[in-house]
């Protein structure tokens with residue numbers, strides 16, 4: 001049913017050139033503003049360096065910016081993404097932890113480069129670095145290099161052929177445990193959210209285990225509406241949020257204009273039965 005109330009438009013998951021997004025923090029804020037987003041969280045992978053620039057631009061445009069980050073974490077030996085929202089970005093233990101993860105990314109990058117070298121693709125590490133803006137090194141940057149060098153046609157093929165889980169250039173890394181990630185976020189005064197829960201393709205039993213462990217760690221939020229989930233998945237995720245009394249979040253996971261199917265400001269509303277995660281900070285700051 002169309003919503004006729006003039007509610008603010010939230011997008012609590014997005015990326016800039018401070019991780020693997022294509023737009024600078026300023027350009028990302030301009031874009032979000034143009035698309036009608038009122039409250040944006042910049043959630044770069046393992047990095048909060050873009051937030052100051054984004055905040056300056058958001059202030060200029062009268063937009064609200066929420067501190068965010070998407071932390072590479074391990075649950076049950078696999079990589080999962082935990083989004084932190086509305087935390088103190090100057091919190092030292094958290095920043096030390098994130099710096100560590102960025103170092104892990106450098107090491108992993110070297111090993112990805114070696115794997116690709118063995119597969120007959122040379123210069124991948126330097127090539128990926130050239131795409132990375134010197135901030136964090138991501139598989140996305142390797143994918144961009146593989147496209148640019150003609151090894152694959154598009155980033156998706158780069159993940160399917162080389163970089164995705166279990167593929168020949170996929171190497172594991174020492175990410176933070178989910179427990180550690182949630183502790184960092186909470187101790188910095190923020191809220192932890194399971195990012196794009198449907199993307200892990202877990203069975204119902206394993207998804208329940210994941211959620212139960214997350215709650216045990218102190219996690220509170222669940223990305224019910226995500227740009228990397230379809231409408232049916234969003235609905236399913238809303239059921240999990242309700243069942244486990246998790247606060248619901250919503251985010252496009254926007255990475256830039258190279259994902260032409262994904263736009264900001266067009267995400268469906270959270271189902272009315274969900275409790276939005278922003279009620280946590282809006283209630284606490286308005287009283």
Ligand code: AMP
Nearest residue numbers: 020045137138139140155156159160255
């Ligand atoms: P990393 O954080 O370095 O492990 O890289 C993961 C990032 O790769 C994700 O955040 C996505 O932005 C991107 N990614 C993952 N799978 C794909 C895919 N199939 N096609 C394009 N990008 C992808």
Ligand code: MN
Nearest residue numbers: 015020140255
């Ligand atoms: Mn990404």
Ligand code: MN
Nearest residue numbers: 070081195196
């Ligand atoms: Mn993610």
Ligand code: MN
Nearest residue numbers: 013015070253
């Ligand atoms: Mn993301």
